[in-house]
Amino acid sequence: MTEASASPVLSGRQWRVSRIIQYALLQALIAALCVLGLLQSLPQPPTDYRITSFALIEGGSERAVTLPKFTAPHYAIENSPRFITQFVRTPAEASRAWSVFLPRFTNGVEVSVNGVVIQDSRRDPAANRPDRNTPQIADIPAPLLRDGANDLAIRLFVWGPIPGFLDRVWVGPDEVLRPYYDLRTMLFVTLPVVFSAWQAILAVILGIMWMMRRHEPAYGVLAAAMAVGFLQAFLQTPMGETPLSRVNAIVISSAPIESALVLTFTLLLAGLRWQRWWLLFFMPGIVLALGGAIAGQAAARALFPVLAVPMVGLSLLIMAIVSARSALRERNVASFLLGCAVTIMLTCWVVDLLSVFQVVPNRIFTARLSYSAMLVAIGAGLTWRFARALNQVDGFAGRLVAQVREAEDKLKASFAREEERARAAALARERARLMRDLHDGLGGQLVSIVALSERGNGSADIGDAARAALKDLRLVIDSMDDIGGDLMLALGSWRERAMAQLRPHGIALDWQIASAQGLPVHPELRPWHVIQIVRILDEALTNAVKHAHAHRITVRIETIAGEDGVERGCISVADDGKGFVLAADGGGAAGSKAARGLRNMQDRAARCGAELGLSSGAGGTEVKLQLPHRFPDSDAATG
Amino acid sequence: MNSLGDGPQVEAITVVLVEDDAPTLWRLQDALAKAGYQVKAAGTLTEARACLAEGAPRVLLTDLQLPDGHGVDLIRETRRRYPDTEIMVISILGDEESVISAITVGATGYLLKDAFPTDIAATVRDLVAGHSPISASIARFIVRRTQNSVEPPPGPPLNTTKLTPREIDILWGIAKGFSYAEIAGHLGLSRQTVPGHIKSIYRKLEVHTRGEAVFEAVQQGLIKL
Numbered sequence: 098m099t100e101a102s103a104s105p106v107l108s109g110r111q112w113r114v115s116r117i118i119q120y121a122l123l124q125a126l127i128a129a130l131c132v133l134g135l136l137q138s139l140p141q142p143p144t145d146y147r148i149t150s151f152a153l154i155e156g157g158s159e160r161a162v163t164l165p166k167f168t169a170p171h172y173a174i175e176n177s178p179r180f181i182t183q184f185v186r187t188p189a190e191a192s193r194a195w196s197v198f199l200p201r202f203t204n205g206v207e208v209s210v211n212g213v214v215i216q217d218s219r220r221d222p223a224a225n226r227p228d229r230n231t232p233q234i235a236d237i238p239a240p241l242l243r244d245g246a247n248d249l250a251i252r253l254f255v256w257g258p259i260p261g262f263l264d265r266v267w268v269g270p271d272e273v274l275r276p277y278y279d280l281r282t283m284l285f286v287t288l289p290v291v292f293s294a295w296q297a298i299l300a301v302i303l304g305i306m307w308m309m310r311r312h313e314p315a316y317g318v319l320a321a322a323m324a325v326g327f328l329q330a331f332l333q334t335p336m337g338e339t340p341l342s343r344v345n346a347i348v349i350s351s352a353p354i355e356s357a358l359v360l361t362f363t364l365l366l367a368g369l370r371w372q373r374w375w376l377l378f379f380m381p382g383i384v385l386a387l388g389g390a391i392a393g394q395a396a397a398r399a400l401f402p403v404l405a406v407p408m409v410g411l412s413l414l415i416m417a418i419v420s421a422r423s424a425l426r427e428r429n430v431a432s433f434l435l436g437c438a439v440t441i442m443l444t445c446w447v448v449d450l451l452s453v454f455q456v457v458p459n460r461i462f463t464a465r466l467s468y469s470a471m472l473v474a475i476g477a478g479l480t481w482r483f484a485r486a487l488n489q490v491d492g493f494a495g496r497l498v499a500q501v502r503e504a505e506d507k508l509k510a511s512f513a514r515e516e517e518r519a520r521a522a523a524l525a526r527e528r529a530r531l532m533r534d535l536h537d538g539l540g541g542q543l544v545s546i547v548a549l550s551e552r553g554n555g556s557a558d559i560g561d562a563a564r565a566a567l568k569d570l571r572l573v574i575d576s577m578d579d580i581g582g583d584l585m586l587a588l589g590s591w592r593e594r595a596m597a598q599l600r601p602h603g604i605a606l607d608w609q610i611a612s613a614q615g616l617p618v619h620p621e622l623r624p625w626h627v628i629q630i631v632r633i634l635d636e637a638l639t640n641a642v643k644h645a646h647a648h649r650i651t652v653r654i655e656t657i658a659g660e661d662g663v664e665r666g667c668i669s670v671a672d673d674g675k676g677f678v679l680a681a682d683g684g685g686a687a688g689s690k691a692a693r694g695l696r697n698m699q700d701r702a703a704r705c706g707a708e709l710g711l712s713s714g715a716g717g718t719e720v721k722l723q724l725p726h727r728f729p730d731s732d733a734a735t736g
Numbered sequence: 737m738n739s740l741g742d743g744p745q746v747e748a749i750t751v752v753l754v755e756d757d758a759p760t761l762w763r764l765q766d767a768l769a770k771a772g773y774q775v776k777a778a779g780t781l782t783e784a785r786a787c788l789a790e791g792a793p794r795v796l797l798t799d800l801q802l803p804d805g806h807g808v809d810l811i812r813e814t815r816r817r818y819p820d821t822e823i824m825v826i827s828i829l830g831d832e833e834s835v836i837s838a839i840t841v842g843a844t845g846y847l848l849k850d851a852f853p854t855d856i857a858a859t860v861r862d863l864v865a866g867h868s869p870i871s872a873s874i875a876r877f878i879v880r881r882t883q884n885s886v887e888p889p890p891g892p893p894l895n896t897t898k899l900t901p902r903e904i905d906i907l908w909g910i911a912k913g914f915s916y917a918e919i920a921g922h923l924g925l926s927r928q929t930v931p932g933h934i935k936s937i938y939r940k941l942e943v944h945t946r947g948e949a950v951f952e953a954v955q956q957g958l959i960k961l
Contacts, residue, residue, distance in 0.1 A: 532831045537801070540828035541757060544849040548759030567850050571829055575873060579880070589872035589913030601852050608913065615912060 116425055124421075124440045131444040135463060139284075142198065142277050146269030148249070151180040165201075167455045168253060168261035177207075178261070180251040184268045188244045195242060196271040197235040197249065198278055201264035201460055203227050205254035208235045211247055219254065223286055227259060230285040230461050234278040236271060258398045259453050262460045285466075292469035293330040299476030300324040306483060315365040316479065322358035323472060325351050330469075344390075352401075353408035354382030359472070360412040363439075367423035367432050381408040406450070409464070413443045431478070438471040521579045524624070528577040535570055543567045568594060572635070576627040584666065584724075585615040587627045588654065595638055595652075602642055604650055611655035616666035619728055626728050629701040630668075633709070636698050637670040637720040645674020645718055657723075666724035676713040705729070748774045749864055750791075754784040754798035754810065755826055760849050764797070764826070767853035768860060781805035785813075792818035795860055797847060799826045800834045808841055815842030815942075822863045832877040836894055840943050844935075845869040868935045876911035878941070879904060898940040906933050 141147075153162040155178040168178055186195065197208050197216070204227050208216040216235030218224040224231040241247075249268060255261030267274055300323035307317030329351050357378035364375070381404040389397030420436030423429045445464040451457045543563045550560030571594065580586040592608055599606050634652075641647045651671045658664050695711065698720070702709035706725035712718070751773045755761040761777055768775045776793065778784040781804045788796075788810075796814050800807035811823050825838040825846040835846045845868060847859055859869060882896045882904050899907075902923065909919035920927040 529833055532829060532833060536828050536831060536834070544828050545757055545759050547850040548757070548763040551763050552759065564850055567828075574829060574831065578873070578876070580876070581880075583912075585912040586872075586876050589876065589911050592913035593872050597848075597851070597855065600855060608915065610914070610918070 113425075120421055120425055120436075124417075124436070127437055127440045128444045131441050132448065135445070135448050135461075138459075139200075139281065139461075140277060141200075142267045142269065142274050146267045146273065148182055148184055148266050148268055151182045151251075154179040154181060164263055164265045165458055165460075166263050168255055168263075170255065170260045171257045172255045172261070174254065177252050177254050180253065180263060182249050183246045184249055185246055186242055186244060190270060191242075191244060193270040193272065194239065195237045195269060196274050197237060198267040198269075198274040199233045199235075199251070199264070200267075200277070200281060201230055201232065201262065202253060203259065203262040203460060204256050206233060206263070207252040207254070208233075209248075209250040209252075210235075210237050211241050211243070212250075213238075213241055215241070228462050228465050229289065230281070232278050232281040232285070234271075234274060237268075256398070258402045260455065264460065289330060289466065289469060292466075292473055293327050295473045295476070296323040296330075296469065297327040299473065299480070300327060302480055303476060306479075314371065315362055318358055318362045318365060319472075319475065319479065322355050322362060323476065325355045325358065326469065326472060329355070351382065351386070353385055353405045354379060356409045356412035357382055360416055362475075363416045363419055363432075363435060366435065367419050367429065368427065369419075378412070381405065402453075406453075410443075410446055410450075413439055413446055417443060434478070435475070438474065442467050442471060524577060525579055528574065531577070532574050535574065540567065540570060543570070568598070568635075572631055573628065576624045576631060578624075580622070580627070582618045582620040582622040583616075584619065584622065584627070584630070585654075587631060588616075588668075591631050591634060592652075595634075598638065599642065599650065604642065604647060607649060607651040609651060609653045611653060614656070615654050616668075616724070617656055617664050619724075621728050621730070623728070626705050629705045630707070630722070630724075633698045633701050633720075633722055634668065634670060636694055640694060641670070641672035641674055641718065645672045645676065647672035647674035647717065649673050663726045665726055667721065668724070669719055669721040671717060671719040673717045676715055676718050748772075749795065750774045750776065750793040751795040751797060751860065752776045752778065752784065752787050752793040754778045754781075754796070754802065754807065755849075756780065756799060756802050757849075760826075763853070764847075764849075764856060767856040770853065771857035771861070773857075773860065779803075781807075781810055784810055788814060788817070792821055794821065794864060796821055796823045797826055797860070798823070800838065808837055811838055811843050812841040824859070824863060830871060830873060832874055835874055836877060836941075839874075839938060839941050840894060842942050844938050845871070845874070866935070867931045868938050870907075870910055870934050870937070872911050872913055875907040878937075879907045879911055882907075894941060895943065896941070899937060903933055903937050903940075906930060907937065 149164045151162050151164060151166075152159050153166070155168070156176060162180070164180075166180075172178065197210065199206055199208070199218075202218070205219045205225060206216070207214055207218070215237060216233060218231075218233050221231070221233070223229065224233060249266075251263065251266065253261050253263050267277075300320045303316045303320035303323065307313065307320055310316065360378055361371075361375055365371070385397060385400050385404045388400045416439045417436060420432045420439055423432035424436050442464060445467045448457070449462045449464045452460050452462070543566050546563035547560050547567070550557060550563065572591075575590050576587065578586075592606070596606050638650065641650050649672070651669075653667075653669045653671070655667050656664050657667050699709050702722060706727070706729045708723040710719075710721035710723065712721070749772075751768055753761065753764055753768065753775050755764060755777070756779050758779070761779065765775050765777050773795075776787045776790075778787050781802045784798065784802075787793075796811070798807040798810055802810075807825065811825075814821055814823060823838075823843045825835055825843050826849055827835055827846040828849050830846055830848055835843075838846070844863065845859075847856060851859070862869060878894065878896060878899075881894050882899060896904075905923055906919055909922065914922070916930040917927050919925070920930050925933075
């Protein structure tokens with residue numbers, strides 16, 4: 098991996114090769130473990146009761162044989178080989194029931210003890226399937242048994258397609274043998290039934306999934322494979338030749354169809370698209386079915402080893418290659434797991450084949466069992482994936498709901514903002530309209546009065562009154578402007594008007610802004626607050642001009658943090674005039690008019706929630722306006 | 737703006753004064769004549785055009801509502817014909833609606849009709865000296881326009897896109913009532929450069945040609961093509 102950065106092209110190939118080797122090694126390991134597992138023989142009853150030496154009567158001749166024994170693949174019923182031997186039951190064992198245990202045989206057995214037939218496996222449909230490893234146990238009726246030597250005869254019925262087989266036989270107390278029989282029954286009879294039941298359920302689930310999601314044919318193909326597997330598992334090999342038996346034979350020999358379906362599923366799972374030539378995979382199965390339907394079950398049985406077994410092997414090989422490719426190239430985890438499963442099945446298939454060709458002295462077929470197990474695992478995996486996808490959909494829906502709620506909140510906020518903006522726009526329009534009206538009418542007339550009074554047509558008082566009216570008009574209009582809660586913007590205009598007012602009197606205006614930002618911004622500030630505050634300041638200024646005879650007026654603007662940590666704006670207007678003595682009621686001593694003016698200022702301050710402080714002395718007068726932390730919505734103290 | 741009293745004796749600086757209200761015209765004329773300016777008075781747009789036809793005045797002071805037309809047209813014409821003439825609007829209320837539309841065609845600030853004679857003279861003197869006055873309310877109007885880009889607020893169209901951040905800072909200072917010295921101090925400028933910046937602001941707000949006006953209106957989304 099460290100060379101990757103040095104030469105990317107070469108190391109890319111190296112990397113790929115190393116991955117292929119890793120994968121191959123892993124599969125080899127799986128195969129080896131599988132073989133190791135298959136070599137482990139199943140637990141066997143005590144050897145004391147085992148019988149391996151038989152006399153085989155076959156075609157009129159008799160010879161000694163040792164079990165396990167393979168025979169020819171086909172015998173006529175009347176020519177079935179007979180295995181004859183003797184076993185001893187001691188008198189001490191007389192109190193116990195005895196049985197004959199046949200762990201494995203192909204295809205059928207008839208067991209006789211002392212010349213009496215006690216078991217015919219052909220009557221047990223499950224035992225007639227050569228691909229199953231069905232065991233048999235035959236109870237020996239107590240009266241049949243003698244102390245000492247007893248005769249045991251086993252007729253082996255062989256009807257193909259594979260050679261007959263008889264494994265070692267145990268004869269002994271039933272209580273000793275039966276647990277071994279039960280174990281084999283559970284493994285080779287009950288477990289396949291359980292798997293088949295699972296397959297049936299999964300076939301239904303996957304079929305429904307495919308019905309609802311037609312664009313994912315993998316589900317449908319797997320459902321079909323499961324359905325076929327289920328059907329064939331529950332059908333028995335017919336012993337006679339009936340019309341129904343032909344259908345039966347077709348279905349039982351459906352393994353190539355099933356393997357073609359699973360192969361198609363693997364290809365689809367690997368991300369390939371359906372090709373018409375994939376229909377070729379189904380050809381062996383179709384030929385086999387037609388053969389069975391036309392020529393009878395004997396033909397189907399004859400064709401099975403030729404068509405079905407190679408087809409299963411070929412399917413497994415293609416599946417192994419495709420899964421490996423998909424797992425390596427696309428890092429498809431599902432394909433990787435499937436590849437491992439295919440390796441197990443392929444190993445089982447090879448071992449089964451070796452058994453058929455009598456290379457190994459054993460006839461336990463495991464390919465079918467491993468296939469069923471794999472199919473159940475795939476089905477469960479797909480269902481799990483589907484459920485997870487549903488959960489993701491749920492999660493997505495939840496996220497969507499949250500997002501919609503968020504968007505709704507944003508929309509509400511933006512709606513409120515929009516409303517606020519619309520309100521401000523309406524105010525601005527109204528102001529513009531009012532301004533035009535005042536400009537054209539009242540304003541012009543007041544200006545004329547000022548001009549006329551200056552030309553001697555009226556007294557100076559009239560001129561001053563007209564000027565004051567104009568000033569007030571400008572104040573009202575100015576206050577209606579949207580200043581975005583920044584009182585400093587209103588004070589800026591007021592400073593200009595104050596300077597114009599003070600200039601003729603020769604009074605200097607000292608403008609001090611103590612805090613960097615001036616006053617705190619109040620989003621709740623409304624035009625009527627502004628008018629009240631500016632009128633208070635105007636009143637303070639006018640008092641200083643008219644009564645105090647000041648030379649300098651100082652306006653100080655600052656933000657003061659109170660004891661509660663809340664910042665409040667503070668505006669003070671101080672003059673260096675002669676001052677006055679405060680009366681007990683808070684009014685001034687400079688006459689009733691001035692007293693009324695002060696009371697007026699206090700009223701206005703109260704309406705805005707502000708505090709007005711007044712101090713006066715020899716050094717001058719100071720009006721201090723402490724702004725509220727939050728301006729009241731409505732006129733708090735009218736009147 | 738801040739200078740008080742009569743300035744030094746000025747040479748005959750010509751001022752064309754256009755005002756339809758006779759008493760107002762007289763008091764403005766008096767104030768300016770007393771300060772030594774050579775004033776040509778006009779009561780209508782026609783008279784004003786006749787006065788201007790005689791030659792370029794140093795200063796044009798005009799009302800906007802005239803009996804036979806609008807002062808904005810007069811300002812635009814004068815601006816084209818005599819680029820060196822200083823133009824100021826005579827306003828009753830100093831409202832931005834009329835003043836801003838005058839500024840966009842070339843006016844520099846406004847003069848209140850009820851201003852004291854000394855202030856009238858001082859304003860014109862500052863104007864001639866190259867100082868362009870800008871009021872807090874006009875500055876406020878302009879900076880509020882630089883903020884609301886989504887939806888133009890009501891009022892005359894105004895293109896603030898050419899203004900630099902520094903110029904906008906200066907306008908904020910003026911809108912909040914800071915003096916030039918205080919603004920210069922806050923922004924780390926020399927006090928003398930502030931009037932220059934204000935003059936530059938006026939120039940940038942001016943819409944020079946009809947074509948440019950259309951172009952800018954499109955850019956600002958005021959006209960949809």
